[in-house]
Amino acid sequence: MAVGPRASKEEFMQALGLNSHDPQHEQYYRAMRDEAILTYNHLNEDRSNLLDSIAADPATKPPYFWHHIRPERQRWGILEIARNAGPLTRPLFARGAVVTSTNNTTGVGAAATGPGGGDTTGAGGEYGPNWVAGWLLYSVFRSRDVRNNRNRRRGEERGKQPQPQSQTNSGVSGKKEYYDPVRNG
Secondary structure, eight states, X not given: OOOOTXXXXXXXXXXXXXXXXXXXXXXXXXXXXXXXXXXHHHHTTOGGGBOHHHHTOTTOOXXXXXXXXXXXXXXXXXXXXXHTOOTTTHHHHHTTXXXXXXXXXTSOOOOOOOTXXXXXXXXXXXXXXXXXXXXXXXXXHHHTOGGGOTTSOTTOSTXXXXXXXXXXOOSSSOOOEEOOTTTOO
16 A cells, blocks of 8 residues: 655555564665665756756755655656665565556556556656655655754754753762753743
8 A cells, every 4th residue: 555755654664564663674664765865865966856946046055855856857766766676675666666557447547566667657646656766765855854854953943942951960870951841841
């Protein structure tokens, strides 16, 4: 079952039949993510991957944001990740191939893994052309987006002051305690 690009890591792994708490499955995830990072780096090397309005702005510098990349280059990146998958990850990327049925009279695309491992019509729909590679590439862009990075150090968030810290020396432990508005409110 395909998941959208904003699904959590746990939902993504579950959709692939993986368990985020299994070290072996985590190794598969890291290998797939490393492959997505290579394509992310490639997309950040050349301004021709950017939308015209963004590329024209000389102030625009890498790393670029997902929504600054041309849709056809996003699609290329997704296909590139799946196409260049290593032997360990290739079966997982193959599960993400989206094939849209052209013989469907209902007008609704059918998602399935095709023998060629890709979208045979070029449409791909919401999750195409490969939802696994798409989720990973989007995830890499999001994790490197400084506007939405949960891993920033305290106090570096735009417009926010660092939280005050209080240090308690009990004489024995010398342990630092940080201000907690719930407990120290």
